[in-house]
Amino acid sequence: MEDKVKRIKIFVLALSLALTIGLVGFGIRIKNLNADMFDKTETINSLAEEIGALRAENNYLNENLNAVNSTFIDLLNHTIKEKEKIENEMGQLMEIKTNLINSINQKDTAIQHLQEKNSQLEQTAKLEQVQNSDSLLNILILGEKDGLTDTIMLAVINKTNNSILLINIPRDLYFNGRKINSIYNSYGIEKLRQDIYQITNIYPEKYIVFSLDTFIKAVDILGGIDLYVRKAIYDEAYPAGNNGYMIYSISEGSHHLNGEEALKYVRSRKSTSDYDRSSRQQQVLQAVRVKLKTLDILSDLNKASELFTTIISNLNTNIDFFEALKYYEEYQNFVIKSGNVLSPENVLIATTSLDGQFILLPKNNDFYLIKYQISELIKK
Numbered sequence: 311m312e313d314k315v316k317r318i319k320i321f322v323l324a325l326s327l328a329l330t331i332g333l334v335g336f337g338i339r340i341k342n343l344n345a346d347m348f349d350k351t352e353t354i355n356s357l358a359e360e361i362g363a364l365r366a367e368n369n370y371l372n373e374n375l376n377a378v379n380s381t382f383i384d385l386l387n388h389t390i391k392e393k394e395k396i397e398n399e400m401g402q403l404m405e406i407k408t409n410l411i412n413s414i415n416q417k418d419t420a421i422q423h424l425q426e427k428n429s430q431l432e433q434t435a436k437l438e439q440v441q442n443s444d445s446l447l448n449i450l451i452l453g454e455k456d457g458l459t460d461t462i463m464l465a466v467i468n469k470t471n472n473s474i475l476l477i478n479i480p481r482d483l484y485f486n487g488r489k490i491n492s493i494y495n496s497y498g499i500e501k502l503r504q505d506i507y508q509i510t511n512i513y514p515e516k517y518i519v520f521s522l523d524t525f526i527k528a529v530d531i532l533g534g535i536d537l538y539v540r541k542a543i544y545d546e547a548y549p550a551g552n553n554g555y556m557i558y559s560i561s562e563g564s565h566h567l568n569g570e571e572a573l574k575y576v577r578s579r580k581s582t583s584d585y586d587r588s589s590r591q592q593q594v595l596q597a598v599r600v601k602l603k604t605l606d607i608l609s610d611l612n613k614a615s616e617l618f619t620t621i622i623s624n625l626n627t628n629i630d631f632f633e634a635l636k637y638y639e640e641y642q643n644f645v646i647k648s649g650n651v652l653s654p655e656n657v658l659i660a661t662t663s664l665d666g667q668f669i670l671l672p673k674n675n676d677f678y679l680i681k682y683q684i685s686e687l688i689k690k
Contacts, residue, residue, distance in 0.1 A: 445469045446468055448465070448466055448513065449515075449516040449629075450514035450516070451517075453521075454519055455522050459481070459502075460481045462479040464506070464512060466688055472643070473644055475650065476592045476650060477510075477650045477651075478589070479652055480584050480652060480670055481584065482670045484663060484670060485509055499517055499626065508677070510680060510681060511685070512684060517626075519627065524624040525569065526569030527624075528569070528620060530568055532602070532605065532617070535566070536564070536567075536597060537567065539562050558574045575590055589649055596646050618631050652683070653670075657672055657683045658671065659673050
């Protein structure tokens with residue numbers, strides 16, 4: 311029993327000791343935990359202070375950043391406005407520059423035009439001296455049919471070099487809104503003379519307007535003419551009257567032509583060109599002159615009177631009988647310069663009018679070219 315009690319006491323003592331040791335250890339542990347908690351609390355407080363400082367610094371930085379952003383935006387907007395202002399000013403300067411350049415170009419062009427005009431006036435003055443010299447006698451020769459003057463020829467008699475220059479002006483030449491072959495019938499000979507002067511710078515003091523019938527009678531009175539056909543002609547559409555047509559042909563070589571045949575020779579154009587026809591007209595005129603010399607017309611006044619009377623009956627001219635005899639006597643031995651036709655081969659271009667008509671105009675629409683061309687022909 312005593313042993314049992316003793317063991318119990320020992321057990322109680324051991325248990326008490328164990329509890330005491332456990333409590334002591336637990337107390338130490340609690341102390342350590344308290345110390346650790348204190349340290350962590352200190353650390354947390356320190357971190358909290360640092361976080362607060364960082365927040366304050368971050369707020370400061372945000373405020374500064376917002377201020378910088380605001381300043382940057384203000385600067386950017388100002389820069390954009392300044393750029394737009396500069397661009398507007400640059401645009402205005404470029405416009406001013408362009409206007410100045412255009413103004414300078416316009417002045418340069420005006421100066422150039424004035425120089426060209428001055429040069430042209432100087433050249434025109436020279437042309438006036440050449441083409442309206444007292445040594446020249448200008449005669450306008452017109453062949454009229456059905457109200458149109460399809461033969462328009464200038465005979466420039468040059469008393470200085472003893473020559474007669476024949477120049478054909480094509481009927482399709484367009485001047486002041488119309489073909490020149492319609493001017494005589496619509497406005498009369500004086501208007502045509504003035505227009506010929508405007509075109510050529512040659513004023514025809516004398517004029518001869520003959521009909522086709524007059525031409526036939528004149529050639530027949532002379533007994534026909536002799537000439538050499540340089541190029542054979544085959545025309546299937548030669549006018550035969552009543553809006554009909556016939557075939558006209560003639561071979562290359564020497565021919566004797568009566569009035570009717572001579573007329574066909576100068577009128578045919580369907581198989582050739584108006585320019586060829588103009589050359590043939592000049593050739594026939596020269597053949598008539600040769601025939602007059604052969605007949606010695608001045609020695610037979612009756613023949614001369616018959617010829618002139620026949621012609622004058624259907625002729626519109628300001629040359630009287632005695633003037634005609636005088637001209638023939640003075641100029642019968644002058645050299646005839648034929649083959650001169652205004653054409654696209656020299657100063658003209660072929661085109662169409664607004665209503666679709668075939669017309670001829672001087673190149674670059676510059677009638678000075680025609681005047682210059684004729685002046686050069688006169689000086690040769």
